[in-house]
Amino acid sequence: MGSNFPLFPEAASSTALRVDALFFFWLAVAAFFTIAIFVLLPVLAIKYRRRPGRLIGKAVHGSTPLEIAWSAAPMAIVMVLFVWGAEVFFHMYRPPNETWDVDVVGKRWMWKLEHPNGKREINELHVPVGTAVKLHMTSEDVIHSFYVPAFRVKQDVLPGRYTTLWFRAIKTGKYHLFCAEYCGNEHSKMGGWVTVMEPADFQQWLSGETAGATGPQVSPAAAGAELFTKFACSSCHRKAGPGEPPSLGPNLEGIFGTTVKLQGGATVTVDENYVRESILDPTAKVVDGFLPVMPTFKGQMNEDQVLALVAYVKSLTKSDASASAAAPAGGG
Ligand code: CUA
Numbered sequence: 001m002g003s004n005f006p007l008f009p010e011a012a013s014s015t016a017l018r019v020d021a022l023f024f025f026w027l028a029v030a031a032f033f034t035i036a037i038f039v040l041l042p043v044l045a046i047k048y049r050r051r052p053g054r055l056i057g058k059a060v061h062g063s064t065p066l067e068i069a070w071s072a073a074p075m076a077i078v079m080v081l082f083v084w085g086a087e088v089f090f091h092m093y094r095p096p097n098e099t100w101d102v103d104v105v106g107k108r109w110m111w112k113l114e115h116p117n118g119k120r121e122i123n124e125l126h127v128p129v130g131t132a133v134k135l136h137m138t139s140e141d142v143i144h145s146f147y148v149p150a151f152r153v154k155q156d157v158l159p160g161r162y163t164t165l166w167f168r169a170i171k172t173g174k175y176h177l178f179c180a181e182y183c184g185n186e187h188s189k190m191g192g193w194v195t196v197m198e199p200a201d202f203q204q205w206l207s208g209e210t211a212g213a214t215g216p217q218v219s220p221a222a223a224g225a226e227l228f229t230k231f232a233c234s235s236c237h238r239k240a241g242p243g244e245p246p247s248l249g250p251n252l253e254g255i256f257g258t259t260v261k262l263q264g265g266a267t268v269t270v271d272e273n274y275v276r277e278s279i280l281d282p283t284a285k286v287v288d289g290f291l292p293v294m295p296t297f298k299g300q301m302n303e304d305q306v307l308a309l310v311a312y313v314k315s316l317t318k319s320d321a322s323a324s325a326a327a328p329a330g331g332g
Pocket residue numbers: 106108109143144145179180181182183184187188190
């Protein structure tokens with residue numbers, strides 16, 4: 001809405017259109033009943049006012065059709081809202097398979113973002129129009145909330161765990177980004193801009209030099225591969241060749257996204273949160289057949305490094321010759 005008195009932020013994502021349609025339907029239902037009540041109230045009060053010969057009202061002793069009608073009608077309306085709302089909810093919380101993945105770390109009081117090719121941004125996010133973008137988010141300190149009103153998406157960003165959020169921008173432009181969870185003194189300043197660009201412009205921006213960047217740009221997966229060696233993860237997490245003693249930790253090739261059996265019989269799906277937990281609290285869920293011998297890396301790595309390692313584990317496919325092979329460059 002381009003007026004000088006905007007009641008709504010611009011609708012700039014596929015989610016925004018769905019949320020707005022549901023919202024306006026809800027508004028229409030509420031308006032209908034509000035108007036009906038406020039019109040009928042005086043009309044009926046006047047029509048059935050006390051008059052000579054009608055001093056005492058007639059008692060009504062129930063009416064089955066009426067009971068059914070005023071139960072069934074609201075039921076039908078709320079079921080429409082429920083089914084419609086659930087459909088929008090599933091759309092918002094189920095990202096498509098093919099996404100452009102961006103790592104997000106919130107800290108007092110800024111947003112740090114990193115693209116799959118290693119391009120970093122602070123308080124700014126550049127995305128291509130028409131592409132599904134998925135954010136993997138965590139916090140270095142307290143709870144923040146990533147909020148882009150024009151996209152109608154908002155997701156809490158929590159310390160100690162990953163949350164995700166996805167959107168598909170449908171309009172180029174510049175949209176406000178906010179922190180929507182009170183996080184201290186400068187909470188109100190913890191925001192920035194999401195810039196939606198034409199895909200060609202985005203590619204150009206992506207390959208450009210980052211102002212003020214130090215050192216070469218490496219993808220999170222490649223940075224993770226380096227950390228994997230640096231922290232000596234590779235000495236235990238490897239494929240034991242013929243004649244070699246068995247490895248101390250599970251081989252991580254192709255493990256991401258699969259379900260593994262744990263000691264005690266439970267199972268767990270290897271996702272971002274499980275990899276993170278296994279790095280920082282390795283004995284919490286030990287894979288069946290291995291001993292709880294892995295040391296914790298809590299306090300030795302920052303969130304950026306943990307995210308890089310997660311990206312590296314994700315990038316390890318079954319076909320890789322060994323766990324120490326160079327990671328493929330990003331690409332979501
Ligand atoms: Cu971060 Cu409010």
